[in-house]
Amino acid sequence: MFESVIEMFSYPFxxxxxIVGALVALCSALLGVSLVLKRYSMIGDGLSxxxxxxxxxxAALNAAPLTVAIPVVIVAxxxxxxxxxxxxxxxxxxxxxxxxxxxxxGVMVISLxxxxxxxxxxxMFGSILAMSAxxxxxxxxxxxxxxxxxxxxxxxxxxxxxxxTFAQATGVKADLYNTLIAVLTAVTIVLGMRMMGTLLxxxxxxxxxxxxxxxxxxxxxxxxxxxxxxxxxxxxGIALSYYCATPAGASVVMxxxxxxxxxxxxxxxxxxxxx
Amino acid sequence: MAxxxxxxxxxxxxxxxxxxxxxxxxxxxxxxxxxGENGSGKSTLVKSLLGLKSVEKGRILYGDGLRxxxxxxxxxxxxxxxxxxxxxxxxxLSGRLNSRGIRPFYTQADKKQAWEKMDMLGIRDLARQxxxxxxxxxxxxxxxxxxxxxxxxxxxxxEPVTGLDPIVTAEFYQxxxxxxxxxxxxxxxxxxxxxxxxxxxSHILHLQETALFFGTxxxxxxxxxxxxxxxxxQHV
Numbered sequence: 488m489f490e491s492v493i494e495m496f497s498y499p500f501x502x503x504x505x506i507v508g509a510l511v512a513l514c515s516a517l518l519g520v521s522l523v524l525k526r527y528s529m530i531g532d533g534l535s536x537x538x539x540x541x542x543x544x545x546a547a548l549n550a551a552p553l554t555v556a557i558p559v560v561i562v563a564x565x566x567x568x569x570x571x572x573x574x575x576x577x578x579x580x581x582x583x584x585x586x587x588x589x590x591x592x593g594v595m596v597i598s599l600x601x602x603x604x605x606x607x608x609x610x611m612f613g614s615i616l617a618m619s620a621x622x623x624x625x626x627x628x629x630x631x632x633x634x635x636x637x638x639x640x641x642x643x644x645x646x647x648x649x650x651x652t653f654a655q656a657t658g659v660k661a662d663l664y665n666t667l668i669a670v671l672t673a674v675t676i677v678l679g680m681r682m683m684g685t686l687l688x689x690x691x692x693x694x695x696x697x698x699x700x701x702x703x704x705x706x707x708x709x710x711x712x713x714x715x716x717x718x719x720x721x722x723x724g725i726a727l728s729y730y731c732a733t734p735a736g737a738s739v740v741m742x743x744x745x746x747x748x749x750x751x752x753x754x755x756x757x758x759x760x761x762x
Numbered sequence: 763m764a765x766x767x768x769x770x771x772x773x774x775x776x777x778x779x780x781x782x783x784x785x786x787x788x789x790x791x792x793x794x795x796x797x798g799e800n801g802s803g804k805s806t807l808v809k810s811l812l813g814l815k816s817v818e819k820g821r822i823l824y825g826d827g828l829r830x831x832x833x834x835x836x837x838x839x840x841x842x843x844x845x846x847x848x849x850x851x852x853x854x855l856s857g858r859l860n861s862r863g864i865r866p867f868y869t870q871a872d873k874k875q876a877w878e879k880m881d882m883l884g885i886r887d888l889a890r891q892x893x894x895x896x897x898x899x900x901x902x903x904x905x906x907x908x909x910x911x912x913x914x915x916x917x918x919x920x921e922p923v924t925g926l927d928p929i930v931t932a933e934f935y936q937x938x939x940x941x942x943x944x945x946x947x948x949x950x951x952x953x954x955x956x957x958x959x960x961x962x963x964s965h966i967l968h969l970q971e972t973a974l975f976f977g978t979x980x981x982x983x984x985x986x987x988x989x990x991x992x993x994x995x996q997h998v
Binding site: 638659700708 | 830833849856857859860
């Protein structure tokens, strides 16, 4: 058992996958608490599809994938927030519209250039081989930024998430923080999506928050539990992926499903014994 | 000097004027009820008083040491709060945010304030409980404590008794009156409940795009507008 763990970490790509994965999982869990509670869950899904389109175009143009994808997804994130605020097209429809459009553009570009091949499969469902040393540096920087901003603005983020109108009335610039959350989410998703897959990356945002909400009754504990659950599930998922040769994204989601079931049970038991 | 003075205020959305040529004042210690039918511009006026919506014409002046972000606002509850995991203490403490400015963390003084307000409203025992598990009346007390944390001078309550049963509603009105009288905090309440408005408030603003009536509650009862509105309600 111990030896096989050592063996797993003797592969540089595994170490990179663990580092990038854990940091992305941490960031998406923190951001996810606000997104889920503010009913923005589907934004993550929409953004990952935009990311897919952007990566496909970048590959066709022979450009560096992240330098194309990150700005495009950031713009999409800000756009989606604006659309939700005031628009004739309702938020959920707008997200579906944008995400299917980007997916279609991506598929068209790929089939006209390289053709549908294993790259597409990897984009869709993720691969633990996808992480480069560059990604490691980027994810460390991202995680540092997200953590510092999150701790610094924690009280304001709570106020905006709980009651945006009240927060605004007491002088908190809610739009600024919403945009900040959207931008950080965009970067997190682009970083994570090649490992987790376009179709599954949004699970990192939604699962940990929902899981910890089964049991926790304070905002602070929800945040802390989410962060821990997310990182643990990611590590478990990648280990599963390594040993069973299953796609990374799906394996991580499996671990998250298990955590959700455990927490739900704990929540039920807790409520029963409480009364 | 008044806490809030509205001078010829007009407010609108995309060219549609909702509130027109409104004039009124709120002084320290007043208890003003804003009444009117649905769509009469009450919520729009509230947004403008809070600075969330700019006025088209006229101006809103703040005085007597009241700054716009120091209004203790009790909003209508939102949908997402129904399953929100937050303790009562966390919610109440977030009322201190306007005293923080750019500084990120609460001080001991902020925390003491939060406990004081919870004591004042008799919800200290609930501090560790989850907001979503509370009854309607308890939730309103928590949000009231948060509003009190945010202000020293003026509470602005937006239809605070919606969805509360008659007994809890009466308790809530008593509580507001007690705060108004004992702490000298001015109260502005948007309300549908015209009879309680006349009973508890010192002043009434009857809004129907513009002010149909503004004056003391006594005057309102004897005014033509007031008699129609009060009388009309009794026949329903």
